Amino acid sequence: MTETLFSGFAPVVYEGPQSRNPLAFRWYDRTRIVLGKTMEEHLRLAVAYWHSFVMNGTDPFGAPTIQRPWMGRDGLEAAREKADAAFDLFRVLGVPYYCFHDRDVVSEGATFRESAANLDAIAEILARRQDETGVRLLWGTANLFSHPRYMAGAATNPDPEVFAYAAATVKHCLDVTKRLGGENYVLWGGREGYDTLLNTDIGRELDQMGRFLSLVVEYKHRIGFAGAILIEPKPKEPTKHQYDFDAATVYGFLKRYGLEGEVKLNLEANHAQLAGHSFEHEIATAAALGILGSLDVNRGDALLGWDTDQFPNALGDTALALYYVLKAGGLGSGGLNFDAKLRRQSIDPEDLVHAHVGGIDLCARALLAAGAMIEDGRLAADLRQRYAGWDGPEGRALLGGERTLEQIAADVTARDLDPKPRSGRQEYLENLLSSYT
Known part of the structure; x- marks a missing residue:
């Protein structure tokens, strides 16, 4: 591999909590055992190709500020330089995985055929880099939102030719993901939504989205792709309302189209915030519904109402998120x-x-705290105690359909039932959570 922007950096190593070296790990000891698995096995860390190697610092009010040698150039040579830099950064960080959109790794061509050829060519380079380094592909995805053809959506577009183009794009990207040993495939509907109902037929668009996802699932099985198909919920931005709003909304969508056993969720902290939820809420909801798949760990800014995609820095929030993962x-x-x-x-x-x-x-550090919460067991014990009545014979009868509404009412009357309020102990539990972090 040729010299890159990161050639001068030595691999980051674990030096322990006492270290003041800003380019050393103080907490990430990849071989440390937590609840029977190493940190590396639990976290399965991945670098995002798009933000790390494509994002150039532009915003709605200003020109690009970040310049890299491959930026502003199309074609395979620029893509190769970018790939060299990417795998060199993976070397420095020691991460086991990366993720990409098709358009992150190589530029789009003048035709669909040329775009496909570009992706196939760079995939050969990525495969060699993976073999040389041992870094693997956590998931691939197709960019179905940047090009003007997708301004009214991809699967939900009013033009069936755009639907077909997007479907062909996903088919090819899934092929490449399988070829590279990708362990999942993500569908992020960045523009699967609407800005105004005046030009939108919601029922029709949801049916289109359901059919599109069914096509992907059917194809996954035909080619023997062993990874999970993931949807990434997001409530808004760039469109005013997106159909894949949050974990619960996506589950309802999956149920409607019979896909709840086929598709899981890739959840993002910043998207949860934009939906008015906490990250742990989305994780716990997905886990309860059996569709928890993968996580994008980042943060938003509480003072800004858009996707700021900042690196995470809140220990308590991340520890609670990982607690629900564990x-x-x-x-x-x-x-x-x-x-x-x-x-x-x-x-x-x-x-x-x-x-x-x-x-x-x-x-x-958050994993260590979450592991301590699991091992200590006090949070789980308090939760069990709060719902203990449902584990008794009467609670099981109520939930199991053994009582009619009339029977329940008669029993309440006969016993002159007068339940007394019980404390939720929120302050105690919040103090307990703080003690782990």
């Missing part, structure tokens, strides 16, 4: 992807290293 039995083929970008003024390659070191260390 309670659910882990992420399976999923992992923790840093869907986070540098700030507009952070223009140096070193800034990207610092950002990932901090994010990785935070997740490791």
